[in-house]
Amino acid sequence: MLEKMKESNKTIISMDRTQKESDGRYTKLVDYYSTQKDLMNEVKDRNKELSKIIKDQGERILMLNKSIISLEGSINTGDVSVDERDSSIINLSMQYPNSGESFINWDGKISTKTNTYSGEWKFGKLPIEILLTETERGLWKSRLIGPDWLQVDSINVKSMETESFSQKPEDRKFGFILGGGYYQSINQNNQNSLVISGGAYYLNHQLLLNGTSLGQVGVSYLYRFNSKKKRK
Secondary structure: OHHHHHHHHHHHHHHHOOEEOOOOOEEEEEEEEHHHHHHHHHHHHHHHHHHHHHOOOOOOOEEEEEEEEOOOOOOOOOEEEEEEOOOEEEEEEEEOOOOOOOOEEEEEEEEOOOEEEEEEEOOOOOOOOEEEEOOOOOOOOEEEEEEEEEEEEEEEEEEEOOOHHHOOOOOOOOOEEEEEEEOOOOOOOOOEEEEEEEEEOOEEEEEEEEEEEOOEEEEEEEOEEEEEEEEO
């Protein structure tokens, strides 16, 4: 049943396209069937310097979001003024969008004598949010949220496979462990002691070599039992 749903979700994701939910809000399903190698190759193709930094610092790519955005076209009108000292110069001020919180601003002048213009571009803030949700089918949906006049031409979001997304890189089958402790004797005639333990583990198995401050040595074997999740 799970395999059939997995194949079905792959088909749904492959057919999904960027959708506009409302002005300034767009959504796209996340392709979470990529491997770490796939994501690294994509980053390397776009930005070799960044991929090298990620590799050198031992980082792991969890998600890759590529969005293409543009600004909504508009026709605006406004007032111009003629320079009082030179009637061949027209002062002009333009904003996009034409509101109190404009993103693009241009203030300058146009010379009808030399057919030239000069001015200064100023840019406001462009607030962008990315929201990740999960549907009842287990599909992940990414939303890009911006101002009403922001147009999103496409969104392409890829992440690691869901099975490995929560796995930590240090979760290995085999490794070494080292620790210590303190023994409090129950019998008053015996001395208390410090214990140092070191050994190795493989999956749920642990083999330890112990040494105490009383000159005693020993070997311990431990097995870790996995707790079973209760079915709802």
